[in-house]
Amino acid sequence: MNGGALQRAFAACAPGLEPALARELDLLGLSARAVAGGAEADGPDAWAVACLGSRAADAVKARLWDGPVSGIPAARKEIAGRMPGVELESRREGDRATLSADAAGTPLFKRGWRARVGAAPLRESLAAGLLLELGFDGSQPFLDPMCGSGTIAVEAALLAGRRAPGLGRNFAFEGWPGHDAARTTEVRERLAALSRDPPAAVLASDRNGGAVRLAGKNAEAAGMARFVRIERRDAADAAPGSGPGVCLVNPPYGIRLDREVEESWRSLGSLLARLPGWTVGVLAGDPAVARSLPGKPVRALEVQNGGIRCRFLVYAP
Numbered sequence: 001m002n003g004g005a006l007q008r009a010f011a012a013c014a015p016g017l018e019p020a021l022a023r024e025l026d027l028l029g030l031s032a033r034a035v036a037g038g039a040e041a042d043g044p045d046a047w048a049v050a051c052l053g054s055r056a057a058d059a060v061k062a063r064l065w066d067g068p069v070s071g072i073p074a075a076r077k078e079i080a081g082r083m084p085g086v087e088l089e090s091r092r093e094g095d096r097a098t099l100s101a102d103a104a105g106t107p108l109f110k111r112g113w114r115a116r117v118g119a120a121p122l123r124e125s126l127a128a129g130l131l132l133e134l135g136f137d138g139s140q141p142f143l144d145p146m147c148g149s150g151t152i153a154v155e156a157a158l159l160a161g162r163r164a165p166g167l168g169r170n171f172a173f174e175g176w177p178g179h180d181a182a183r184t185t186e187v188r189e190r191l192a193a194l195s196r197d198p199p200a201a202v203l204a205s206d207r208n209g210g211a212v213r214l215a216g217k218n219a220e221a222a223g224m225a226r227f228v229r230i231e232r233r234d235a236a237d238a239a240p241g242s243g244p245g246v247c248l249v250n251p252p253y254g255i256r257l258d259r260e261v262e263e264s265w266r267s268l269g270s271l272l273a274r275l276p277g278w279t280v281g282v283l284a285g286d287p288a289v290a291r292s293l294p295g296k297p298v299r300a301l302e303v304q305n306g307g308i309r310c311r312f313l314v315y316a317p
């Protein structure tokens with residue numbers, strides 16, 4: 001990576017996951033700091049590294065200039081001369097401003113593997129960000145006992161297999177004047193070389209047969225079918241296998257008195273009681289229903305899932 005052009009990027013993510021995104025960008029070799037709505041990252045080839053390598057980011061902006069508000073017209077002119085046709089976005093904060101351009105072009109959560117979606121799917125980037133927030137690195141067994149269309153389990157397998165999410169895609173910055181294609185190829189090759197077989201089991205289950213089939217198709221579309229075991233089971237009967245590991249689950253949302261939802265949470269509670277030593281993350285729409293779970297969360301984050309304010313409850317030994 002050394003020798004690449006020093007660049008600055010702003011990566012956006014779901015509110016609540018900024019620190020996890022900054023840690024991810026650091027691990028990718030950039031120097032990142034969490035800010036509201038995402039992370040600022042500096043480093044060689046930062047735009048390529050963030051677009052190709054970040055799982056938690058939804059978008060990556062190339063920071064092309066920052067300075068006093070009064071400097072915007074001159075900066076626009078200078079950038080238009082060197083990068084004609086690139087659309088600039090300006091942001092002001094007090095008397096300071098930035099000029100940026102959308103380096104990714106299309107939302108990064110559209111990985112291309114999700115052919116089919118279930119009733120309430122998570123964004124791929126949110127699933128990955130929550131896994132990172134739990135400290136999941138693929139070396140531990142993984143379980144999603146309410147997998148729906150399989151987003152979380154597929155992202156867990158991709159993370160465990162160190163498959164860089166952007167390898168099969170092209171990004172807007174690659175078409176910009178002055179883009180150094182050889183550098184981006186080098187970043188692609190470096191990230192591709194990290195790929196491995198996931199070292200620990202990735203398990204997914206759901207009580208709904210249609211969801212199980214959907215999850216299987218999605219795992220196949222992502223090229224991870226042989227690494228994800230998907231079963232039809234009630235969460236109360238989920239078989240975590242050898243542990244301890246990491247469990248991330250997105251139970252159905254609903255109002256407190258919805259019987260079916262309450263029953264789902266009871267099943268989850270009885271499973272969690274069988275997971276001593278595991279790190280468990282529960283994305284809860286209504287924190288009140290989470291009271292039926294055993295134990296107390298060690299932390300609770302506010303995150304947004306498709307505009308719905310949720311609590312992400314983390315249980316750890």
Ligand SMILES: C[S@@+](CC[C@H](N)C(=O)[O-])C[C@H]1O[C@@H](n2cnc3c(N)ncnc32)[C@H](O)[C@@H]1O
Pocket residue numbers: 118119120121122145146147148149150151152205206207208211233234235236250251252253263264267268
């Ligand atoms: C909000 S959806 C999960 C969506 C999933 N994260 C995705 O991205 O597609 C909740 C899932 O929990 C499943 N479910 C509800 N109660 C369950 C139970 N007791 N045991 C197993 N699965 C259950 C439902 O069938 C549904 O697929």
